[in-house]
Amino acid sequence: MHGIPRGLVFAIYYPALAAIGLPANLAVIVILSRRRCGLSGCIIYYLVSMAVTDLMLIVTAVILNRIAGIYFPSSFLFITPVCSLRLAFNFAAIDSSAWFTVAFTFDRFVAICCQKLKMKYCTEKMAVRVIGIVSALTCLKNVFVYFIYEPLYIINNIPWFCSAKLAFYTSPAWAAYDWMRPIVTPCLPFILILLLNILTVRHILVANRARRRLRVQNNGETQHDSEMEKRRKSIVLLFTISGTFILLYLLFIITIIYVRVAKIAYFSGSDDNEAKFVLEETGFMLLFLTSCVNPFIYAGTQSKIRDELKNGLKYPLRVFIQIFQS
Numbered sequence: 410m411h412g413i414p415r416g417l418v419f420a421i422y423y424p425a426l427a428a429i430g431l432p433a434n435l436a437v438i439v440i441l442s443r444r445r446c447g448l449s450g451c452i453i454y455y456l457v458s459m460a461v462t463d464l465m466l467i468v469t470a471v472i473l474n475r476i477a478g479i480y481f482p483s484s485f486l487f488i489t490p491v492c493s494l495r496l497a498f499n500f501a502a503i504d505s506s507a508w509f510t511v512a513f514t515f516d517r518f519v520a521i522c523c524q525k526l527k528m529k530y531c532t533e534k535m536a537v538r539v540i541g542i543v544s545a546l547t548c549l550k551n552v553f554v555y556f557i558y559e560p561l562y563i564i565n566n567i568p569w570f571c572s573a574k575l576a577f578y579t580s581p582a583w584a585a586y587d588w589m590r591p592i593v594t595p596c597l598p599f600i601l602i603l604l605l606n607i608l609t610v611r612h613i614l615v616a617n618r619a620r621r622r623l624r625v626q627n628n629g630e631t632q633h634d635s636e637m638e639k640r641r642k643s644i645v646l647l648f649t650i651s652g653t654f655i656l657l658y659l660l661f662i663i664t665i666i667y668v669r670v671a672k673i674a675y676f677s678g679s680d681d682n683e684a685k686f687v688l689e690e691t692g693f694m695l696l697f698l699t700s701c702v703n704p705f706i707y708a709g710t711q712s713k714i715r716d717e718l719k720n721g722l723k724y725p726l727r728v729f730i731q732i733f734q735s
Contacts, residue, residue, distance in 0.1 A: 422694060430463070430700050430701035431464065433705065436721065437704040437707055438460045440714055442457060443717065445717055447711070456707060459703060462502055463700035466499075466697065467697075473486060474496075487570050489568035492558065492571040493554070493556075506699065507598040508598055511602055515601075518608065519531055557577050558573060560572070595665075595696075598654075606655075609647070610648075650703065657698055661696045
């Protein structure tokens with residue numbers, strides 16, 4: 410961000426993210442809900458849950474937090490109870506987005522690597538249960554965020570802005586909670602997704618070699634493997650989603666580790682820690698970008714989703730033509 414006012418970067422980046430991410434996630438939710446995309450029911454449930462949390466992340470973290478802070482810094486959104494509620498929703502959305510990605514990655518790991526468990530686990534009923542449990546736990550974890558803050562100012566008996574209470578820094582219980590939060594999200598999801606992908610890739614490589622040898626022995630030559638071709642789209646979708654998560658969350662995790670190891674506060678953006686502030690904000694910018702990228706991953710890897718999207722874009726044009734002709 411050197412040479413460019415960082416306020417200008419934020420003022421352009423976050424509205425652009427919202428303008429792209431909102432309609433993209435809404436379109437994905439509608440398309441997947443119609444169940445015409447050729448994916449199994451449990452995959453659809455996970456993708457819809459991820460799209461809903463991505464939409465929630467854009468609304469709470471990007472629009473009501475970042476954009477409101479830039480363009481409407483004195484609005485009712487910064488009254489302390491509303492501010493505390495926004496922050497709780499922000500963290501809940503980030504947690505849900507990360508853990509739904511873990512749930513989807515684990516579901517595909519079971520489907521690819523654990524054939525005996527696949528029939529019991531990779532079902533719509535199990536997907537609904539997992540999504541419900543993840544949602545409940547992330548809400549329970551982040552409800553405490555609401556009680557961390559107190560007013561920074563009181564003007565005309567109205568509390569404004571959010572400042573962490575002194576007890577947050579002195580109480581052992583709050584200290585434990587503060588250490589637990591980044592471990593649960595995003596560090597643990599990052600490690601789990603990376604590990605599951607390594608195990609999945611290892612299984613695929615071993616299985617491919619075994620299937621190739623078996624087909625050569627049976628037929629005397631290698632032939633087109635319809636079974637692997639059938640699973641290819643699901644595998645590509647898995648690796649693209651989880652790989653993007655790993656790349657976009659990496660800087661955010663590095664920032665958390667740096668803050669914890671160096672035992673310093675998060676950065677305020679003053680001139681004496683410009684580089685540190687840029688590091689932290691860039692991490693958040695990439696994290697929020699995941700909520701905008703996922704719909705394009707779905708469309709890029711699934712031809713039927715692209716077809717549904719094209720039909721959706723053509724529909725208003727057809728209606729307009731019919732009205733014009735009539």
